[in-house]
Amino acid sequence: MNVMAKAEKKISSAFIYFFGSFGGILFGYDIGVMTGALPFLQADWHLENAASLVGWITSAVMFGAIFGGALAGQLSDKFGRRKMILMSAIVFMVFSVLSGVSPDMGEASAYYLIIVRMLLGLAVGAASALVPAYMSEMAPAKARGRLSGLNQTMIVSGMLLSYVVDFLLKDLPGEWAWRLMLGLAAVPALILFLGVLRLPESPRFLLRKGDEAQARKVLSYIRKNPADIDQELASIKETAKEEQQANQKTSWSTLFSGKYRYLVIAGVGVAAFQQFQGANAIFYYIPLIVQKATGQAASSNLMWPIVQGVILVIGSLVYMWIADKFNRRTLLMVGGAVMGLSFILPAVINWMMPNMNPMTIVVFLCIYVAFYSFTWAPLTWVLVGEIFPLAIRGRASGLASSFNWIGSWLVGLIFPIMTASMPQEAVFAIFGIICILGVIFVKTCVPETRGHTLEEIEEQGTNRGRVKASNPEN
Structure with a gap:
């Protein structure tokens, strides 16, 4: 337990905010990557005149995200924000790789890729909901407003990164170009997973589970003034109580x-x-x-x-x-x-x-x-x-x-x-x-x-x- 505490003690707020932001990069990369992959995919699978299939392949991630965000929100209340972000990163890695190795089976390939990208969308929707929630619960109140702008910057930076990767891979043979573009989405997911492994659970979730000692310990890692910790703990308790009462009445x-x-x-x-x-x-x-x-x-x-x-x-x-x-x-x-x-x-x-x-x-x-x-x-x-x-x-x-x-x-x-x-x-x-x-x-x-x-x-x-x-x- 002491080793764990020492390991957590070394975590800086900058490290926490970076990996919160990195979730935005992951989200943005997947939004943008299909932009460059689609022309090569269309040529490789002869989909130039298949507008409906092209639309479904492109939008399948968003369809899965509709359900991923809602599902992750409920599960994170039970298992914790950190664990669900880790799970989302794993799902993202797996289905990014499966997208890149799509079998060439004629029209059936398109349906395979649509299904895989829908499942990938579960992770995209989960990450888009979980990472900002985790960050807002870790950040001091005075920084929460700026984080919304920072998160948007990281999302569009992820999109730009995917566009650059697409451009760098465009001269590969067509069937390799789009596969690598889609498969490389697993790399930022892996980085997110490794980073979040070192992060503590949010104090708000720990208090919900009755672990006030651990919540206090986590706050001590990310708040400079010890006098603020008691006040913040009391505030979290009061807000959680109000939310519980509100949920019972609505x-x-x-x-x-x-x-x-x-x-x-x-x-x-x-x-x-x-x-x-x-x-x-x-x-x-x-x-x-x-x-x-x-x-x-x-x-x-x-x-x-x-x-x-x-x-x-x-x-x-x-x-x-x-x-x-x-x-x-x-x-x-x-x-x-x-x-x-x-x-x-x-x-x-x-x-x-x-x-x-x-x-x-x-x-x-x-x-x-x-x-x-x-x-x-x-x-x-x-x-x-x-x-x-x-x-x-x-x-x-x-x-x-x-x-x-x-x-x-x-x-x-x-x-x-x-x-x-x-x-x-x-x-x-x-x-x-x-x-x-x-x-x-x-x-x-x-x-x-x-x-x-x-x-x-x-x-x-x-x-x-x-x-x-x-x-x-x-």
Whole structure:
């Protein structure tokens, strides 16, 4: 036991935050890797005219993630955050390797890969839910706000890493290129596993299990001022007690009661709009988009994902700089408006000037990604973390996450089907209209949360509920 204590004592807060962030890199890598692998996979398995199969192969991970996040949340309350992160890393490693060694059996190969990637998605969804939760429970209260921006930076850094790997492997024989791209996703999962092996369990989970001595010991590793430990332990106990009482008094129907309906619709709506606005269509299919616009082979357009990745990383850093300088609603509405115009204008220009430069659409896509990267991408989860009252926070956050993954899955699935049946400009114009609808939704249905306490935000929902009750025709 003394050896264990000494080993844990050496763990620095920087080490803990690094591997919390590394979970974001793992998540981002898997989001981005299919972007480069898909053109080679299509050529190797002759799927150029199989839009539905391409959509399913690409979106299968998001479909699995819908269930992975919810399942991991429940299991982590029973077995602990740390153990479930380790389990997720193992599942991620196994199914990344199985993706890379997919057998070549004709059309059956596609179904094999879809199933394997769905199972991989369980780990992706789990990691996306577990790692930020673990980090928020380990970090001091004053650092939790910045961690949401840091997590977004690590996710897009993981995406950029996958784009670079794809580019470096593009000159290999086609069947080897896509297999290595998918299989190498096991490497960051292995690094995460080895890192988390050295991490302690979160104090919050330890207190839930009645192990106050160990919780105190863990806090002593990551808090500089010993006087703060007793205060934090008391605060954790009080919050856990309130959450337990809240869970006993609430059900799924509570989410849509008059008092909470306004805030639930606002939080879940923003989470859903973030995906239905079409960002993942760019992230997953940019080489194919450029191919359709220019006629150049998709496998020769793997520099464009790197350009998108660099924009995403820079945008995430811009967000960390401006996060507390502008209202949430302002950033979401400005970002959504520019994103919508970036999708709609190419269709308008193409209608007015049928011979426009085909790269025009790609330039507008870069503008879209830039504004998405410092508005809707990070702010969605900041707002979801702030908007739900304690009594419904667990269920409402889970519902928002599920709608977000459903949107991600549907966009990945239907985009190749849509572009196979209509011009690309028209497809993006549809997403542009959704962006504008998102702006209208934020203006009419989402309260401002910056600078407001959780109690003040809850009061806004309560007041809105009273207004609706007194004016039922509205």
